[in-house]
Structures are given as structure tokens and as C-alpha cells.
Amino acid sequence: MDLYTRNALECSEITTKNYSTSFSMGVRILDKKFRAPIYAIYGFVRFADEIVDTFHDQDKQQLLSDFKAQTYNAIEKKVCTNPILHSFQWVVNNYGIERSLIDAFLKSMEMDLYKKTFSLEEYKEYIYGSAEVVGLMCLRVFYKDQDEEYQQLLPAARKLGEAFQKVNFLRDMRSDQLERGRVYFPEVDFDNFTKETKDKIELDIWDDFQGAFPGIKSLHKEARLGVYLAYRYYLELLKKIQDEDPDQLQEKRFRVSNQKKLLLLLKCFLRNKFGWM
Numbered sequence: 667m668d669l670y671t672r673n674a675l676e677c678s679e680i681t682t683k684n685y686s687t688s689f690s691m692g693v694r695i696l697d698k699k700f701r702a703p704i705y706a707i708y709g710f711v712r713f714a715d716e717i718v719d720t721f722h723d724q725d726k727q728q729l730l731s732d733f734k735a736q737t738y739n740a741i742e743k744k745v746c747t748n749p750i751l752h753s754f755q756w757v758v759n760n761y762g763i764e765r766s767l768i769d770a771f772l773k774s775m776e777m778d779l780y781k782k783t784f785s786l787e788e789y790k791e792y793i794y795g796s797a798e799v800v801g802l803m804c805l806r807v808f809y810k811d812q813d814e815e816y817q818q819l820l821p822a823a824r825k826l827g828e829a830f831q832k833v834n835f836l837r838d839m840r841s842d843q844l845e846r847g848r849v850y851f852p853e854v855d856f857d858n859f860t861k862e863t864k865d866k867i868e869l870d871i872w873d874d875f876q877g878a879f880p881g882i883k884s885l886h887k888e889a890r891l892g893v894y895l896a897y898r899y900y901l902e903l904l905k906k907i908q909d910e911d912p913d914q915l916q917e918k919r920f921r922v923s924n925q926k927k928l929l930l931l932l933k934c935f936l937r938n939k940f941g942w943m
Contacts, residue, residue, distance in 0.1 A: 671756055674749035675702045678709030681750065685712050688927060692896045695931070697888030703761060703807045706753035710737075711771065711800055713750050718778040719846065727779055734772050741768075761806050770795035778848070786852045797831035798824040808889040822881020826897065829874035833900050836867065836907050839915045856916070864912045871904060883943055894943065895934045902930060 682705045683690045693704050717729045740746035740755040757763060774795030777788070784792060801823040809816040835842070835850045842848045843856045854863060875897070882894050899922060906920050922930075937943050 671752065674752040675706055675756070677749040678702075678753045679705040681705075681709040681712055687924070688899050688922070689896070691927060691931065692892045692899075694892075695895060695935075696892035700807055700889060700892075702753075703757045704804055706750075706757045707800065707803050707807070709750045710754035714772065714775045718775050730772075730775060730779065737768065737772070741765075757803075757807065761810050763803050763806050767799040767802055770799045778846075782847050782849070784850055784852055789850060789852045792850065793828055793831050794824070797834075798827035801827035801830075808885065819881050819884060822878050822884075825874045826878035826881065826893075829871055829878060830896070830900050832867070832871045832874065833904050833907070836864075836871075836915065837903060837920050840917065840919060843916075859912045859915065861912050864915070868904065868908055875901060875904075887938075891934060891938045894938055895931060898930050898934055899927065902926065 679702070682693065686708070689708060693701050693708075696704065714730070714733060717733060718726055721729060736746065736748060736751055737754070740748070740751040741758050744755060744759055746752040746755060758768070772795075774792050777792055777795075781788065781792075802820065805816055805819055805823045809819070839849070839856065839859070842850065849856050851863075851867060854867075878897065882890065882897055885893055902922050903920060906922070907915070910920070
């Protein structure tokens with residue numbers, strides 16, 4: 667690998683560590699060969715998400731359009747002066763990530779520019795593009811040139827991405843509504859969010875987690891522990907949310923403490939090592 671590409675991948679690693687301690691922890695316990703490409707995927711999706719979520723004083727539509735054009739040009743030319751996009755094109759071209767996954771992701775980011783409420787169909791489309799395809803990109807990295815294994819694990823990977831995104835929607839309901847004017851859950855009134863509605867959403871998320879778990883158990887050992895840790899982290903986050911009244915989602919953003927994250931890491935390590943999953 668040339669120096670420029672190594673430097674670009676290190677930029678994606680720094681980006682991941684700056685933005686997400688929990689995701690970074692999961693990546694660090696993957697087999698070393700997977701870390702750089704997974705950091706590169708995260709850096710790409712994080713930059714796109716930043717454009718639509720935080721650049722309020724800028725022309726977001728133009729910024730995202732430029733980002734999209736630069737992404738496809740980088741993939742085609744196999745080089746980019748933006749180190750985040752250069753590292754992403756390296757993953758796409760070296761691991762065979764499909765154009766359709768990238769298209770779906772960028773379409774979901776575009777939806778964030780103009781959608782404030784979502785129909786059931788739009789909700790499913792958004793989750794697929796914003797979360798499920800990211801899991802599938804990672805799965806391509808884990809199973810490079812192993813299409814049969816990839817296809818077998820694809821449904822579970824999609825369920826896991828779906829569960830993660832729905833937990834994020836619950837955790838971020840307050841900021842999504844107050845800062846961006848969005849409510850992702852179909853036919854949900856932020857100002858009249860009842861316990862019945864909350865329970866229904868949480869039950870749906872539990873079903874997604876159950877659908878994902880057999881796939882996690884089937885992952886090869888080089889990837890399993892890192893993915894299992896992310897799974898347990900989001901389960902813990904969901905449990906914290908379940909224990910609270912609906913109005914608390916309008917008051918604060920829930921998180922798992924660093925001490926709890928370290929405890930989860932130890933538990934996941936032992937369960938994975940001794941086959942207790």
C-alpha cells in the first residue's frame with residue numbers, strides 16, 4: 667500500500683475515534699486486517715451524515731451534491747485528494763462493494779435534506795439506505811470474494827442494521843425534532859408520544875435483534891467478537907430506554923457509560939471465547 671493511501675486510511679481511523687468511542691471499541695477488537703477498511707466505511711458515512719445534520723449555515727444540498735459527485739469520481743479514478751473519499755474508494759475497489767449500496771446510502775442522506783415526516787414505505791427505504799447497507803458494506807469486507815457466505819448472512823446483517831438505526835431514532839428523538847424538525851417513526855406525534863407507542867416500537871426492535879443474532883453467531887471468529895460487542899451495546903441502550911417513561915425521551919439523550927462499555931467488552935470476550943453466546 668502506498669504512503670498516500672496509508673495516510674488516508676489513518677485519517678478515517680482518526681475520524682472514527684473522534685466521533686464514536688463505542689464503534690471504535692468494536693473495530694479495535696476485530697481482526698487487524700479488517701480495521702482499516704471498516705474505519706474507511708465509517709469515515710465516509712460520517713462525513714455524509716455531518717453534511718445533512720450539522721452544516722445548518724451552509725447550502726447542504728450543494729455540499730451533498732458535491733460530495734456525491736466526488737465519491738463516484740474517486741471510485742472511478744481510484745484516487746481522491748479528499749483522504750476520507752480516497753480511503754473509501756480503496757475499500758469499494760478492493761472489496762467489491764456494489765454501486766447499489768452506495769446509491770441507496772446517498773439517497774437516504776438526500777431524504778434528510780427535505781423529509782420531516784415519513785410514511786411506512788419511506789421509513790423502510792430510509793433505514794435500508796442509512797443503516798442496512800452500511801452493515802452490508804462491512805459484511806463485504808468480512809467475506810471478500812466469498813459470495814455464498816455473504817448471501818447467507820445478508821438477511822441477518824440487514825436486521826442488525828435495522829435494529830441499530832431504530833434504537834438511534836429512539837435515543838435521538840429529542841434532537842431530531844428540536845434541532846432538525848424530523849420524526850422518523852411513521853404516524854408518531856413527538857408532542858404526544860405515548861407509552862403504548864413506545865412499547866410497540868421497542869417490541870419491533872427486539873424482533874430485529876432476534877433476527878440478527880443467528881447471523882452474528884455464524885460469523886467467522888475474526889469478525890464475530892467486534893460485531894457481537896456492537897450488538898450487546900445497542901441492546902444495553904435499548905434496555906435503558908425501555909426503563910424510562912416516554913416523556914424522558916423528550917428530555918435527554920441516553921447513553922451507555924464508559925464503565926458499562928468496558929464491562930460489556932469483558933462479558934462479550936468471555937462469551938465469545940467459551941462459546942456461551
